Amino acid sequence: MPQLRKDPILSRWVIISTARNQRPSDFKQESSAPDQPELCPFCPGNERYTPPEIVAYREEGTEPNQPGWHTRVIPNRMPVLRVEGQLERRGWAMYDMITGVGAHEIIIETPKHDLDLPDLAPHQIERLLWAYRDRSLDLARDSRFRYILILRNRGVAAGSTVSHPHSQLIATPIVPKRVEEELHGARLYYEYKERCIFCDMIRQELVERKRVVAENRSYVAFEAFASRFPFETWIAPKFHSCSFPLIEEEAVTELAYCLKETLTRLKQVLGARSYNYVLHTAPLPLKHTDSYHWHIEILPKIGRVAGFEWGSGFYINPMLPEDAAETLRGFEIVTPGPSRPAEPQAGVSEASP
């Protein structure tokens, strides 16, 4: 059973999950991942190599755990937290521990092994976002969980061990420290201003426009003012919304277009470089708050994080975010869809690989 341990000074939780130790790549230096589609457990036809699916959006008339799916959600075969078991808090002299209960799911984004997320048709990206939402709503009913973290590792340098496009969803019995810090900072601002700090920041970005990368009626993508990495890009709803799983249908369509355009621009500039994205949303239970605002942080893997960053928690970024935004904006892209404000929605069609 994995365990969570708390650093007594920083209140930083660490998952100690020795089951993953069996995966030799965890202890190896970075190397390029072998790409053998015929052995890919996420490809159609290989469904038997994964645990049975939790949910799949599939062609009518096709059977579970058989080909015919568009988007497929499975439990992670090597979960960092386990769904079975009681949530127990224990002390160990001055130290604190929690049993490692949680959920760890994989969302396979497309049957096509070689497509990357920005290559997918907008309606296929919509399916992915619906999977994020549906799984979140389902897991939110489990009272042991305090947070649902949705993330995507793309490329070996980003920690991905399977190249078939997929996202991950991890439900945790604590609120992650980074999110706790955001909640705290946003709450302080709200107490002082009675406004959401994210709403204010987005308004400023839309006025200033120097860091904006993409925009449509409901979403904006921009380089963070205090970017840790070159091309660190955030996507946020322009309207106040604290909780991603409470997203509405029209907003999903708009988000799919904004995500596609943003990742396409990043890909055009950075090529096949590895990146992570993470979706930050309010903790569980699902409820409205005026001070927090969900958003996606996209973190391209550029440069190395060295002792200075680990030791200090502050980062050295060799590029002005304004320059990164200008580079990302500096070309036309095909099929941006409804990515300009108030433009009507374009027709959708599956992209060919």
Place this chain on the structure above:
Amino acid sequence: MPQLRKDPILSRWVIISTARNQRPSDFKQESSAPDQPELCPFCPGNERYTPPEIVAYREEGTEPNQPGWHTRVIPNRMPVLRVEGQLERRGWAMYDMITGVGAHEIIIETPKHDLDLPDLAPHQIERLLWAYRDRSLDLARDSRFRYILILRNRGVAAGSTVSHPHSQLIATPIVPKRVEEELHGARLYYEYKERCIFCDMIRQELVERKRVVAENRSYVAFEAFASRFPFETWIAPKFHSCSFPLIEEEAVTELAYCLKETLTRLKQVLGARSYNYVLHTAPLPLKHTDSYHWHIEILPKIGRVAGFEWGSGFYINPMLPEDAAETLRGFEIVTPGPSRPAEPQAGVSEASP
């Protein structure tokens, strides 16, 4: 001029230092560093390739910026912060910035290109620690600086671009977030208990002994209870001491032995694997505090930090710290010096490469 920018939500400072952009390796994926000792700017005889030295401990009668030194401190040719200029705080609508004043120095640890720190004789490690102290005391007099961060990147994966053994010292106009968090956590504990949390933790480690790796009269090295990485090892004085630069002569000798033993054990288990270490000490101005305790955190580069860690601020460690400690303790090493409690100090002699 570099600038510091503050994330308005997290109060996390980022250094935007575009001068470093000129270093192509900053944008490249990780690759093995070419090792060409004849071109190494840190080797004796190549002193003209570095900025003039700030201080050097050298053989009597040898000239500055000439061979004959044991330990040499130079300004970093590509500093992340610049020593010239006024400290100015500015707003930019809702955002905060500070001019990037600071100091960034390189401490060359030995004239010998191919030695690693644990291979050095204890008295040579002592010289390094004296350099840490002397430079800290000097920079502490500059009222623009709030913090002096001492760190060591070893190996390409740890962010090192020069393989000749060296440490870095970075003086910053703000207290780094990670240290601020430690100070805050330690202060809360002190308010509640009227005891230093580090002292309590060290006492518990010495009683429990499951995570202890090395120990002598004044220092203990142990695996952190909530280690983020396998073999994450902390070294701390057993006696209460908030500020490293106020270290006394005998304690330097003891620390040199403890550091040597700890790094030797890590090297024996992990081979030439990359690692970072960072020295956390109380902020400037130098003064006594009952609640904080300086220490060194050694972070071997094992595994990859993926979206989960970036996104959540909590880490997945595939190894129990107790198992790591047992592995590190599990063999005798040569010349541990005064590394057992109350053992008399051994004679010192320069190790051969």
